[in-house]
Amino acid sequence: MDFSKKSKLLIVDDSAFMRKLISDFFKDNPKIEVVGTARNGKDALKKIQQLSPNVVTMDVEMPEMNGLEALKEIMQSCPVPVIMLSSTTKRGAENTVIAMEYGAVDFVAKPSGTISLDLHKIKDELIHKVQQAAQVPIAKLKKTIGIKPPKVDERKQHVHITPLHKEPTPNSVVEKPIVTGTKTPKWNNHSKKVVLIGTSTGGPRALQEVITKIPKSITAPILIVQHMPPGFTKSLASRLDQLSDIHVKEAEHGDILQNGTAYVAPGGFHMKLKKVGSAFAISLDQEEPPRSGHRPSVDVMFENVSQFSDFDKIAVIMTGMGSDGSKGLVQLKNKGNVMAIAESQQTCIVYGMPKAAVETQLVDEIVDVDDITSTIMKYMP
DSSP states (O other): OOOTTSEEEEEEOSOHHHHHHHHHHTTTOSSEEEEEEESSHHHHHHHHHHHOOSEEEEESSOSSSOHHHHHHHHHHHSOOOEEEEEOSSHHHHHHHHHHHHHTOOEEEEOTTSSSOTTGGGGHHHHHHHHHHHTTSOHHHHHTTTTOOOOOHHHHHHHOOOOOSSOOOOTTOBOOOOOOSSOOOOOOBTTSOEEEEEEEOTTHHHHHHHHHTTSOTTOSSOEEEEEOOOTTHHHHHHHHHHHHOSSEEEEOOTTOBOOTTEEEEOOTTOEEEEEEETTEEEEEEESSSOOBTTBSSOHHHHHHHHTTOOSSEEEEEEOSBSSOTTHHHHHHHHHHSOEEEEEEOTTTOSSBSHHHHHHHTTOOSEEEOGGGHHHHHHTTOO
């Protein structure tokens, strides 16, 4: 069999039924060839050494060596793009977030538990994500391996936060490099700000890199859209909160925006703002249909926030498939004072959403994920 023109896939699951079902999904696929299967983590490690797959699908709950243990070992000894198959339970969601932290490229939620007889419901999603993951360079998987931020209690009690920017002089306007053809906006460091972040594939690790560096003294709220299904965003917010100096929570309808708090849009809801007196509150919308397949959608958040002139916006678009955020960025730029930051191709797991944003010629700065926090902070009051 000639595998030279196809990406090689290894399927890891302790259920023979699931291995067969997933294998059948890729039968006659022009881009992916199943080169082998493994029944647990130990078996997977051997097969990766023997078969050198380009991409792996990995169940989380397996005997002998589970998916998380195997993933950690794979990323240390023989890195390869991994797509996790996760249950939608609270424990499954928590394990998924940890898997993203360990280096998994993405995940697919099983529709009905460990052995999902209705797995065909996620067939197209799984195929698409496997094909995308197979293209991710190994070097990008290695980048964040081994990063273990201190526990939350140690950080919050003992670490002195050093500002990531020099204090501006009164009434100063930030000077910055413009990387596209946009006109430099007048930027007053002393006006109110809100930070808007949109991301998808590779986002949980990118968010960990960015959010955990933000000092709790930041004088702005942060709104985050991460493409994830219901049940998973709460675990993501909880994990980020444990690792960060700022407060991170899954957004709830009616939450009043507070400086130094990050609000993660819950899966299945668009996240918007509404004015409540002189304050602003979160408005969660499940009535508006998904935008380009996404709810929450970055475009919807950007477009909604663009109507408010009470504050300047710092819009950040990071790694992810597709183009979500680029249309909303146009509205933000047309209606207010906005600084737009895109993650560089060099550090993106998937350079889709940032690329689409850059192509609007409205992005002000393109920076590596390591530098996004310091770039945000230099525009803060």
